Amino acid sequence: MGWTESLRTFIHPRVITMLFLGFAAGIPLLLIFSSLSLWLGEAGVERKAVTFFSWAALAYSFKFVWAPLIDKLPLPFLTKALGRRRAWLLVAQIGIILAIVLMGSIDPATSQDNLMFMALAAVLLGFTSATQDVVIDAYRIEAAETRLQAMMSSTYIAGYRLGMIVAGAGALFLASGMGSEKGHYVYSAWQWTYFIMAATMLVGVVTTLVIPEPQRQTVDKHHYATADYLRLVLVFGCAVTGFALTFFYGSDVFKAVTALAGNDAFVGFLVETVHFALAIAVAVLIGWALVQAGAVNQAMAKDTWIAPIADFFQRYGLKTAFLLLALIGLYRITDIVPGVISNVFYQDLGFSKPEIATAVKTFGVIVSIIGGFAGGLFATRFGVMRTLMWGAMLTAFTNLVFVWLAYAGHDVPVMYLAVTADNLAAGFASAAFVAFLSSLTNVSFTAVQYAIFSSLMTLLPKTIGGYSGTMVDGIGYPGFFIFVTLIGIPVLWLVWAVGKHLQVEQSPSA
Structure with a gap:
């Protein structure tokens, strides 16, 4: 393909479509991550509670659980009218809008009950936005031939970054422009900011309604009744309910244990880790028991989840497979964990929302794109x-620049140096890591295996990130960033060990 033909593909309708869908995918994440953390900080919510909200984004780490349902299960009326991909996409986008509006309708500063309702709305936003990502990935693969996939991915990423700028820098500028600042909290400013963010999702809704449904290019090897999938949804719902009840109703018990230890930050971290692990164990136990009791078609469950996992271990062997899984689960830990508390960090140093928006949400995003191109090259x-x-x-090691910033305080040049180093490194590493994950998948199970890899990639870092506020309370910002640097050292060993066990060949088109 020559340069002229390559450039011409950028104006192909399918390629342009991904720009708008990418924009819709980029809006929700920061509204439950960094922008929300600033809102809660201004509302007077304690730091450790703010970082716990990052767990609302854990839906991105568990999306592989319900992805097969999205792939198989028809929606009443909508699937017939729009097609299976567009129907699920529209439902996800409406859910995102509803969740953002709900968050904007709640003032977290007024009561603990409101804070709980805000958390539930954030979880809904995480679930619906992760669902949208699953559908967009499937649409992109099915909508066009192989020669357009690289261009579609490029425009999708560009649209995603634009969405992040709007939900990050845009939200901060809006809230600041309407008068809310640290020390001068104005609920209505954040309320209207979130309402406006909900309105920007109409870009995705309109795109979904006007684009054509892709032709189905694969045929299912197995056909199960709709009732089988509905039963699986109910089992999944029971497991999630078990997790929620264990986590929320067990909170008082675990808080009491922490209080007995003198509210020590490190003990609190360990206690909350056990608390979270127990809730997950209860959910897994409920799901396993219901499957064993025959609540779900076991053959369907095996075809959906067991076969792709078994294939992975068969291809690589136990030792290499576990090394690969450890690397996947830990590789981004030094990037994601400090990212949870970064906005609170800047705020605590005295940087204003416009300063944070300009440096982190605009300049930083551009730098990360440059880093991504460098990583690919x-x-x-x-x-x-x-x-x-x-x-x-x-x-x-770029986290050490944040140690410098922690001691420097409100120093704009040092802040920009930290943002530049952090985003260049993150973009560089992410580009290489996506290529690495792609090389591990079997073409027979690409969707499920990649969903598992991408979910595992963020699960542990986001979980630990939820405790970043507790860690900062205990060891301070300099100690926290030194800790984050040190936990990256085992990752270096894992990369070396995997390199010894596995020869990864990556084509230029990957």
Whole structure:
């Protein structure tokens, strides 16, 4: 394909479509991540409670659980009218709008009950936005031939970054412009900011309504009744309910244990880790018991989840497979964990929302795109494993710049240096890591295996990130960023070990 033909593909309707769908996918994440953390901080919510809200984004880490349902289960009326992909996409987008409006309708400063309702709305936003991501990924693969996939991915990422700028920098500028600042909290400013963010999702809704449904290019090997999938949804709902009840109703018990230990920050971290693990164990036990009791078609469950996992272990063997899973689960830990508390960190140093919006949400996003291009070029020129090693070193040791900033205080040049180093490293490492994950998938199970990999990639870092506020309370910001740097060192060993066990070959088109 020549340069002229390559450039011409950028104006292909399918490619342009991904720009708008990418924009819709980029809006929700920061509204339950960094922008929400600033809102809660201004509302006087304690720091450790603010960082716990990052768990609302854990839906992105568990999306592989319900992704097969989205792939198989028809929606009444909508699937017939719009097609299976557009029907699920529209439902997800309406759910996102509803969740954002609900969040905007709640003032977290007025009561603990309101804070709980805000958390539930944030969880709804995380679930619906993760669902939208699953559908967009499927639509992108099915909507066009192979020669357009690279361009569609490029425009999707560009749209996603634009959405993040709007939901990050845009939201901060709006709230600040309407008068809300740290020390001068104005609920109506954040309320209207979130209402406006909900309105921006209409870009995705209109796109969904006007684009054509892709032709189905694969045929299911197995056909199960709709009732089988509905039963699976009910079992999933029971497991989620078990998790929620265990986590929320067990809170008082675990708080009491922490109080007995003198409210020590480290003990609190360990206690809350056990608390979270227990809730997950209860959910898994409920799901397993219901499957064993025959509540779900066991053959369907095996075809959906067991076969892709078994294939992975069969291809790589136990030792290499566990090394790969450890690397996948830990590679981004030095990037994601400090990201949870970064906005609160800037705020505590005295930076204003416009300063944070300009440096982090606009300049930082542009720098991360540059880092991504650099990571792709290095992976093509020097190989994926070597680039993974450089990316792991960069993401770990650039956290030391934040130690400098913590001591420097409100120093704008040092802030921009930290933002530049952090985003270049994150973009560089992410590009190499996506290429690495793609190389691990079997073409027979691409969707499920990639969903599992991408979910595992964020699960542990986001979980630990929820305790970042507790850690800062105990060891301070300099100690926290040194800790984050140190936990990146085992990742370097994992990259080296995987390189010894696995030869990854990456084509230039990946």
